Amino acid sequence: MKSSQPFLDVHKQGIRVRPLARTDLPAVMELEYLGHSHPWPESTFLDCFKPNYRLWAAERGEELIGYAVVTYMVDEAHLLNICVSPHVRGQGIGRWLLRHLIAVAVADGMDQLILEVRVSNDAAAQLYLSEGFSEIGRRAGYYPDGAAREDALVMALRFT
Ligand SMILES: CC(C)(COP(=O)(O)OP(=O)(O)OC[C@H]1O[C@@H](n2cnc3c(N)ncnc32)[C@H](O)[C@@H]1OP(=O)(O)O)[C@@H](O)C(=O)NCCC(=O)NCCS
Known part of the structure; x- marks a missing residue:
């Protein structure tokens, strides 16, 4: 993993990742419909x-610009959803969200992260x-x- 490489100056851009709240769901649903051909x-x-899930929000100021949902099953984390607003893609926010959720999964004692991705989804697979x-x-x-x-391609990142 290239986690030591800088990829986003989050302080300059005023972006932060925090736990997602139920009150974020109206904004989440707007991005979900923009981001996925078959939205949740x-x-x-x-x-x-629920306790075995981790839900993350990326925000700039008050604006929700991305989110991710992970579930834990025994020692395995499963990335169920990750999405960045189309207006701010290609700026490192997806990578930053992914690294954040990986760091927390490691700290939570998970051994690996698995996910499915559409075979046509080059951006996510890359x-x-x-x-x-x-x-x-x-x-x-x-x-x-x-x-x-x-x-779907099934992909995995082992932490150990
Ligand atoms: C996948 C997604 C989360 C990436 O978010 P992002 O903020 O645009 O990604 P980043 O700017 O952090 O880019 C990280 C890497 O992804 C890859 N990538 C991003 N956009 C890409 C594109 N259009 N084509 C090819 N690769 C791309 C590149 O490897 C990029 O690294 P680089 O900038 O060093 O080349 C975003 O495209 C998205 O929300 N897509 C719709 C929802 C979705 O498909 N989710 C994944 C389901 S498995």
Whole structure:
């Protein structure tokens, strides 16, 4: 992982990551619809406010510009959702969110982080690969894709 390399001057840009709150959900839903072809309904986010989940918000001033949802199962963390506002993509915010949630998962005693990503989602796959993830499998037809289905790459980053 390239975690020692600088990637975003968060102080200059006034950006911070903090736990996501239920009161963020209206702003989350706006980004969710902009960011995903098959957005989660709000009820799915609400179901994630449980002790074995970590929900993160990236904000600039009062504006929500990204979020991530992770669940813990025994010693394995699973990244369920990560999204950055289309207006601020390509500025290192996704990488910063990812590194934040990884650092917390390590501190929480997790052994690895796994995730699924659409095979067509080059931006996300490149981000994960550049952070040291490797492809460990493929789930055929995992995602809806109009009337068809799209495969998922399964990726993992081992912490130990
Ligand atoms: C994936 C996502 C979170 C990345 O957020 P971001 O803030 O734009 O990403 P960053 O600026 O931190 O970029 C980190 C790396 O991702 C990769 N990347 C980002 N955008 C890319 C693009 N359009 N094409 C190819 N690679 C890209 C690059 O490797 C980049 O590193 P570099 O800038 O050194 O080249 C964002 O594109 C997004 O919200 N997408 C919609 C939701 C989504 O697909 N989530 C992932 C589901 S698995």
